[in-house]
Amino acid sequence: MKLAARAKEISPSPTLSIDARAKKMIAAGEKVINFGAGEPDFDTPEHIKQAAVEALHKGMTKYTPVGGTPALKEAIVRKLKADNNLDYAPEQIVVSCGAKHSLYNAIQALCDPGDEIILPAPYWVSYLEQIKLAGGRPVIVQTRAENGFKLTVEELEAVVSPRTRMIILNSPGNPTGAVYTREELAALGEVLLQKKVTIISDEIYEKLIYDGLEHVSIASLNPGLKELTVVINGVSKAYSMTGWRIGYAAAPAPAAKAMTDLQSHSTSNPTSIAQAASVAALTGTQEPLRQMVAEFNRRRDYMLERLSAIPGVSCFKPSGAFYLFPSIAGIIGRAYKGKTIGSASDLAAILLTEAKVAVVPGVAFGDDRCFRLSYATSLENIKEGLDRIGEVLTSVK
Ligand SMILES: *Cc1c(COP(=O)(O)O)cnc(C)c1O
Numbered sequence: 001m002k003l004a005a006r007a008k009e010i011s012p013s014p015t016l017s018i019d020a021r022a023k024k025m026i027a028a029g030e031k032v033i034n035f036g037a038g039e040p041d042f043d044t045p046e047h048i049k050q051a052a053v054e055a056l057h058k059g060m061t062k063y064t065p066v067g068g069t070p071a072l073k074e075a076i077v078r079k080l081k082a083d084n085n086l087d088y089a090p091e092q093i094v095v096s097c098g099a100k101h102s103l104y105n106a107i108q109a110l111c112d113p114g115d116e117i118i119l120p121a122p123y124w125v126s127y128l129e130q131i132k133l134a135g136g137r138p139v140i141v142q143t144r145a146e147n148g149f150k151l152t153v154e155e156l157e158a159v160v161s162p163r164t165r166m167i168i169l170n171s172p173g174n175p176t177g178a179v180y181t182r183e184e185l186a187a188l189g190e191v192l193l194q195k196k197v198t199i200i201s202d203e204i205y206e207k208l209i210y211d212g213l214e215h216v217s218i219a220s221l222n223p224g225l226k227e228l229t230v231v232i233n234g235v236s237k238a239y240s241m242t243g244w245r246i247g248y249a250a251a252p253a254p255a256a257k258a259m260t261d262l263q264s265h266s267t268s269n270p271t272s273i274a275q276a277a278s279v280a281a282l283t284g285t286q287e288p289l290r291q292m293v294a295e296f297n298r299r300r301d302y303m304l305e306r307l308s309a310i311p312g313v314s315c316f317k318p319s320g321a322f323y324l325f326p327s328i329a330g331i332i333g334r335a336y337k338g339k340t341i342g343s344a345s346d347l348a349a350i351l352l353t354e355a356k357v358a359v360v361p362g363v364a365f366g367d368d369r370c371f372r373l374s375y376a377t378s379l380e381n382i383k384e385g386l387d388r389i390g391e392v393l394t395s396v397k
Contacts, residue, residue, distance in 0.1 A: 009133075010129055010132070018036045018348070018358055018359075018360050018361075019034070019036040019037065019038070021358070022358035030356055031356060032357070032358055033356065033357045033358070033377070033381050033384055033385035033388065034381075035357065035358055035360075035372075035374050035375075035377065036358040036359065036360050036374060037374045037376045037377060038174075038242075038376075039236070039237070039240070040237065040240040040242070041376045041377050041378065042240045042295075043240060044239065044241050044277075045239065045240070045281075045285075045288040047280055047284050048239060048278075048280045048281045048284065049277070051276050051280030052244075052273045052274065052277040054276070055273045055276030056273050060276055061272060061273070062272065063268060063269055063272075064269040064275060065269060066260050066263055066264045066268055067093065067094045067256070067259075067263065068093060068094065068269065068275060069272070069275050071275075071276075072095055072246075072276075072279050072282075073090040073093045075278070075279045075283050076088075076093050076248055077090055078282075078283075079282050080250055083206070083215075084215075084217045084220050084231075086217060086219055086220050086226070086231065088250045089253075091253060091256060091257075092250055092251060092253055092256045093249070093256065094248060094249045094256050094259045094260050094263065095247075095248045095269075095278075096246075096247050096249070096259075096267070096270055097247070097267050097271075098234060098236060098245045098246065098270075099202065099204045099232050099233065099234035099247030099248075100126055101247060101263075102234065102259075103126065103127070103202065103232055104133075105249065105262050106230045106249055106255070107131060107133075107134045107136070107166075107200070108134050108262055109255060109258040110198055110230070111134040111135070111136045111165055111166055112135070112136075113134070113135030113136070114136075114137060114163070115135075115136050115137065115163065115165035115166065116137045116138075116163045116164045116165060116166075117131045117136045117138055117139065117165060117166045117167070117168065118139045118159055118160070118164060118166070118168070118197070119131065119138050119139065119141070119167075119168050120140075120143050120150075120155075120168075120169070121141065121142050121143065121365065121367060122143070122173075122175050122325065122362060123140070123168070123365055124170060124174045124175070124365070125364050127168050128366075136166070137163075140366060141156070142367070143178075145327060148176075148178050148316065149173065149176035149178040149316060150178050151169075153187045153191060156188055157191060160191065160195050160197065164195060164197050165198060166197060166198040166200060167192060167197050167198075167199055167200070169185075169188075169199060169202065169218060170201075170204075170205075171185075171203070171215070172206070172208060172318075172319065172320020172321045173205070173320070173321065174204075174321050174323060175321075175323050175325045175370075175372040176316065176318060176325045177316075177318020177319060177320050177322075177323055177325065178320070179209060179213050179215070179320045180216070180218075181213075181216070182214070182221070185216055185218045185221060186221055189218055189221050189225045192225070192228065193222075193224045193225055193228065196228065197228065198228055198229075198230070199218060199219075199225070199229040200229075200232060201217060201230065201231050201232065202232045203215065203217060203232060203233045204233055204234055204247070205237055205320050205321040207238035207289055207293070208237060208238065208292075208293060208296060208320055208321050208322060209293075209319060209320040210293070210296075210297050210300065210319055211319050213320070215320075217229075217231055219231050226252075227252055230249050230250070230251040230255060231249065231250040231251070233247070233248060234246060234247030234248060235247075235281045235282070237321075239288075239289065240288075240292070241274075241277070241278070241281060244271070244274040245270060245274060246270055246275060246278045296322050296375060298379070299322075299375040299382055300318065300375055302379065302382065302383075303324055303373065303375050303386065304317060304324060306383075306390075307324060307373075310389070311330070311394075312330030312334075312393065313326050313327070313328055313330065313331070314326065314327050314330065315327070322375050322376045323372050323375070324372070324373045324375065325370050325371070325372050326371065328341075328344055328347055328370065328371065331393065331396055332369060334396050334397060335396065336350055336395060336396050337395070343361070343368040344363065344368045344370055344371040345363050347359075347361070347371065348361040348371055350392060351388075351389060351392060354392055355392045357389055359373055359389075360372040360374075
């Protein structure tokens, strides 16, 4: 069968494929330590599950409005006001099948073929593929560890052109854990406002933030920026609800309508009972979230200390999400058992076969001198995994 050109262009998600390989080895009885996970290792809190069970028994099993139930939209409107100081009307909210779907809708609805979309690297894998699917031209800007992997105003000014349509910002970021401050966002916002660049602000890791830092939505800085921004968020990461598939966008009314119309011809509404569960997630107790963040914080600190002690490895201290993104620049060009390590991909392959440790090579995020380690796994696994990584890396000559 002949494939469409757009299908041939897509690369499968490399983060999901490493995860799948590791899970296959685990299923075959091998003791693999998996640092590839892109989801919290905690269960969905009980009160959230209970809300879904109740919805099921109440017969909430039919189509809902395409862009989400009134109850969930109301909960999202209140959340955006309380947490982000953002005022939206319910018709400016679009609930979709995960934040990934919200991003897809936004890019499809707002990008024309040939438009330039600025994408700071390291970036989350799906942004690039979604830009390509819309016919957009990704303009990748490599950020630097010395700047905390954050795009600077100078770097932004060097790439904005009359063809620039959009920029994708992700704070706290995956894979780096970088968190932009209010001042940094304001400085970038000034340029974006002047050039009228649409901003996609992926805030899915908003709640997973450490060291007393504050999450700031660029849309909240001034009304002009709010008019340019689509805020993307969801329940997957904060409430351990990755499998429920609920994400949302908040946008100026015409953009929200376009996204809803697009969705009406693809998935229609996201799952009805998952929407009911998401109301409970947003309006119920936030105690499970607090406990999860405290645990992630402990794991991050431990992992950072252990990694930094390995010669040739240097690691930026992330302030959000649940990943570390160490550089192995000091190891590249050296050899393990006579095999040259030319990139993080080479090292990831060695770690999986020799140490049975799964990490995601940075090539997936546009930087193959680094790899991503998720600390969404137990402290016990983290200790064992780092022992194994350390063993392999001490044999690198
Ligand atoms: C996990 C993730 C998403 C997608 O979340 P879902 O709601 O599960 O679709 C979006 N953006 C980033 C940066 C992520 O890491």
